[in-house]
Amino acid sequence: MQLVSRHWVITDGENKVEEVKGPGVVGDQPILRPSESYEYTSACPLSTPVGTMQGTYQMISKSGEGFDAVIAPFTLAAPNALN
Incomplete structure (x- = not known):
């Protein structure tokens, strides 16, 4: 299968929402074979x-066939913000 695009919903601590859409991730549209993984930093x-x-x-x-791979909500935090 191939990752062709992304759609992110980013919510800050004041509930301001920003959406990011675009092709692939970090300029790549990786093809993944069964049991393969793909990692990136952004x-x-x-x-x-x-x-x-x-x-x-x-x-x-x-x-x-196209489908959406859903990414569940996760927390973003600056260093020491949660301590």
Whole structure:
């Protein structure tokens, strides 16, 4: 399957929401075979020390069928923001 695009919903600590959409991730549209993984590092806009991020990756299967891979909400935090 291939990761073709992404859609992120980023919410800061004041509940301001920003959406980020675009092709692939960090300039890549990786093809993943069964049991393979893909890792990347990126950044996102966040105007407060703590926030959340969730979204989807738009994927295409080997047979050409499109589907969304859902990414559950997770916490974003500046160093020491949660201590």
